[in-house]
Amino acid sequence: MHPALPLLLLALSGAASTPGARQLNTQGFRLYQAGRYPEALERFQEASKASPDYALAHYNLAATLGVLRKQGKVCEYSAHRDVIVEHLTRAVALDARRLTRAREDADFEPIRDTLGWQKLLGRDPAREQDVPLLLRAVSWFGPGVGVYGTLQRLRFEPGGRATLRVKEVDAEGTPRERQVRGRYTVSGRQVDLRLEGRPPTKGTLTETGALTFPGWETFTDAPSECEA
Known part of the structure; x- marks a missing residue:
């Protein structure tokens, strides 16, 4: 995620989100900007549950888990690589623009060497080449x-x-x-x-x-x- 980006830009979402989910996502982003990552994570989790097809909530959830993983808080917040990949993959499936942002997002450094990230880039173990x-x-x-x-x-x-x-x-x-x-x-x-x-x-x-x-x-x- 990029804290410097305007909040309005990051609050944009597809039609799948509800007003309540968007509000939770906005709260989560403000907490993220303030460096209160555990609290931000809770809001993004709630937003993704309120609107399961809300791409931005899944993206922000994955990014926040990436931050917590880099901070060494893997076990405390279940910031496992496969969980991060799962939510990012869901976000990209719902909104392909998320992948363009993820390529430049430092929050996803902990998963660059995963099979899931490589699949997002179009590489597949099912293809021998x-x-x-x-x-x-x-x-x-x-x-x-x-x-x-x-x-x-x-x-x-x-x-x-x-x-x-x-x-x-x-x-x-x-x-x-x-x-x-x-x-x-x-x-x-x-x-x-x-x-x-x-x-x-x-x-x-x-x-x-x-x-x-x-x-x-x-x-x-x-x-x-x-x-x-």
């Missing part, structure tokens, strides 16, 4: 383990370089991260991954956007967070 780009554009996370969350994160970099970040927990319960570097090549949906100190492995990016390697857990674009 998009596989190499999606591998590089997305951060891939393994499943979480209780309070320690995701233990593995895989990144594919330009030039055929790959990095696996592994979180290891010592006997005292202290997590430490180490990096394993390597190389990769892509052929169709198949990913040939060669990491230092590990046997070569061949994985697949499925049409639904899951990255699988034999003997490994499935990687997705959503880290495990806020586990008890």
Whole structure:
């Protein structure tokens, strides 16, 4: 969101909104401008519930969650990447102009490396030709383990370089991260991954956007967070 924009401009909406929803959205934007993000979030949530097809309410809700995520308040306000993507995707589906604004909106920096954001840009794991780009554009996370969350994160970099970040927990319960570097090549949906100190492995990016390697857990674009 852009606090400097005139309030009247951001208050504009489609016919799907009701006066009550627009009022809630306006209240939320004023709270957002004042830096009172949790309260703004509540208003945007109420606005989107009052008018489920209100594109701007979904957009503002997603943007505010993005701010709270950048502030490290993920668990407190459920500012998960998939939730942000869900509301932004809904906003764009209702009003395609939201995507133009989202491209320049710093509030959405936390989701630029998600599959959902890439889909908004027109890239699709169902298209084989998009596989190499999606591998590089997305951060891939393994499943979480209780309070320690995701233990593995895989990144594919330009030039055929790959990095696996592994979180290891010592006997005292202290997590430490180490990096394993390597190389990769892509052929169709198949990913040939060669990491230092590990046997070569061949994985697949499925049409639904899951990255699988034999003997490994499935990687997705959503880290495990806020586990008890």
